[in-house]
Amino acid sequence: RPGQVLCSPLVLSEEQTSFLKTLYEPCNRFFEEVNDPNWNDKNEKVQAKTLQGLKELKMFGLQVPENLGGLGLTDTQYARMVEILGWHDLAVGVTLGAHQSSSFKGILLFGDKHQKEKYLPDLASGRSLAAFCLTEPTSGSDAASIWTMAEVSQCGKFYTLNGSKMWISNGGVADVFTVFAKTKVKDVTTGEEHGKISAFIVEKEFEGVTSGPPEEKMGIKASSTTSVSFDNVNVPAENVLGGFGNGFKVTMNVLNNSRFGTVSTLAGTMRRVIEKAANHAAKQKQFGKEIRNYGIIQDKLAHMAMYHCVTESMAYMISGNMDMKVSDFHLEAAISKIFASEASWEVTDECIQILGGAGYMKKAGVECIMRDLRIFRILEGTNDILQIFVALAGLQHAGAQLQELQHTLEDPLNNSSVLFTELGLRAKRIIWIPTGISLDGVVSGHLLDTAGLVTKCVDLLSEAVEHLLLKFGTQVTHHQFHLKRIADAAIDIYAMGVVLSRATQSLNHNLPSALHEKLLCESWCYKASERVRWNLKAVKASSWNCYYQNMKSITDEVVRTGGVLYPRPMGF
Structure with missing residues (x-):
């Protein structure tokens, strides 16, 4: 949908911008003058004066x-504000x-009038803090497998909650918890009982709610992370959130709505890290020249x-889509979270390499950032699971289209024009001839060659997806080696789209950074298109199928033996 990807939405009015x-x-100045990230990290809690200042700034x-x-910010305004948190202190940002x-x-999305008020x-x-209680010891990425139970009382006025949650951010300091639990639903036809997830608003003051000791973590140490247990906790029926049995819907909507904030936060972190690397490269001399003059350093910084x-463009594109009331942005939100968390790790790692010892x-202040960043590839859905989600969501859509085409072509004589059109498109995609998709008039005239790379990649993706569906059918869900590469290609194509959109807007408005953004766009799209071609070739090539089978066999042996299979070189 070009209107959703190639639009760089300008959704802030002058009043909202002002x-x-x-x-x-004031918020940026507060973090520079008051907050002490080193103290927070060392003492594994956020300073009281920082929390008080954030309350006064209405940051909660x-x-x-x-x-x-509250402040009533739009999604776009929110995206710009949380960049400050990523720049200054990720642990405070997580809190x-x-x-x-x-x-x-x-509560904001699904709460009724009483619950909101x-x-x-x-x-x-900030008088109360909140926590999101989903993850359990046996339920991580598979949210539907939770064991926490909520049983309705005979009078129907309350639910009795039993179970425990783990790795809960704000778990030790929260006053209000959004808790997800299984509730029994009786089938009126068969009489059988099934478990459906419901969401509950639970107060810390409810009898039976306890938080465990703080977890010892690699990073974001100032953020409180604990287990939270519920022992025969009576929750009023009016505290069911989003309707009985709608907990899974609440979960997915909350995560989709929260991911763009994470992306924007990480864009702020990357901006700071790049500044550190650039300043060092401009000052540090080796072999008689500043290291910024050497190709290896230039490659890293570029x-x-x-x-x-790309990360910043994704954050603003999705927040803009949300403010434009685009109904479906779950794929873009997942893609952006994957990309931002991987990219910020890569950028920070390269910054450390440029700074050397x-x-x-x-x-230098970078090692703490790197420790803090590691969690973002796990929280809000691990990147591995989200990659499979991206691939399967696309395959499901394509499968429905293929099925519709199949029904149309069951009567080929009366649908000959459809048949020849489809055969022509398929033949062109196979030999990488453009199928007619064009971004002429959508992107800047200065970027038409670059836009051509995007449309060719879309054609390649179409052909690869069709190949997988025809080859594996419904069993494609079990071929995760292939699905990962489909997802990687889709992520790269979406990234190409958002930077094309950003560069187009800058060029059309003659912004001071326009030529620089054009360079970034062209360079990114060139590299990304090469990766797309490589990944999609690996999806179809028989030699890669052999490689995938080798990976499975190696894994089976390593797991069976509990480690490396071959003996130590010294024989003991």
Whole structure:
């Protein structure tokens, strides 16, 4: 949908932009002058003066409506504000993000009038903190497999909640929990009982709610992470969130709505890290020249800038889509979270490499960032699971189209024009001749050659997806080696689209950065299109099928023996 990907939505009015500026500068200055990320990391908690200052700045309720005590920011305004958190302190960012981007987001999206009026004012002011309780010891990526149970009382006035959750952000400091539990539903036809997930608003003051000790973590140490247990907790029936049995819907909507904030936060982190690397490259001399003059360093810095450009473009594209009330953005949200978390890790790793030994030292301030970043490839859905989700969502759509085409062609004599059109498109895709998709008039005239790379990649993806569906049918879900490459190609194509859109807007408006953004766009699309071709070739080539089977066989042996199969070289 070009209107959803190639639009660079300008969704802020002058009034909204002006209001954002009045918030941005004081918040940025506060983090520079008051917050101490090193103290937070060392003491594994956020300083009291930081929390108090954030409350005064109303940072705990950025998107809560003004009549309920918040700032009422749009998604685009929110995206720009949380960049500050990524720049200055990711642990504080996780504390605030867990509080409002996920934990009480369900109340914001699905709460009834009573629930919103009861809980949101205190949550927006920071008088109460919130936590999102989904993950369990036996339920991580598979949200549907949770064991926590909620049984309705005979009078129907409350539910009794039993179970435990683990790795809960804000778990030790939260006053309000959004808890997901299985509830029994009786089939009126068979009388059998089934478990459906429901969401509940649970208060810390309810008897039977306890938090475990703080977890010892690699990073984001200042963010409270604990287990939370529920022992015969009576939850009023009016605290069911989003309707009985709609917990899975609440979960998915909350995660889809929260991911763009994570992407924007990581764009802020990358901007800071690139600044550190650029300043070092400009000052540090080796062999008589500043290291910025050497091709190896130039390659690193240029790729870091491209990663940031794509990540920031994704964050603003999706937040803009959301403000435009685009109904379906779940794929883009998943793609952006995958890309941002991988890209920010790569950028930070390269920054340390450019700084050399200094980058490895605590004083440089990068090692803490790297420790903090590692969690983002896991939280809000692990990247591995999200890649499979991206691939299967696309395959499901394509499969439906193929099925519809099959029904049409069951009567080939009366549908000959459809038949010849489809055969022609298929033949062109196989030998990489453009099928007629064009972005002429959509992107800047200065970027038409680059846009051609995108449309060719779309054709290649179409052909590869069709190949998989025809070869494996419904069994394609079990071929994750192939699915990963389909997802990687889709991610690269979406990334190409958003930077094309951004560069087009900059060129059309003659922005000072337009030529620089054109360079970033052209370079990114060239590299990305090469990766797309390579990944999609690997999907279809028989030699790669042999490789995939080898990977499976090696894994089976390693797991069977509990480690490396062959003996140590010294024989003991």
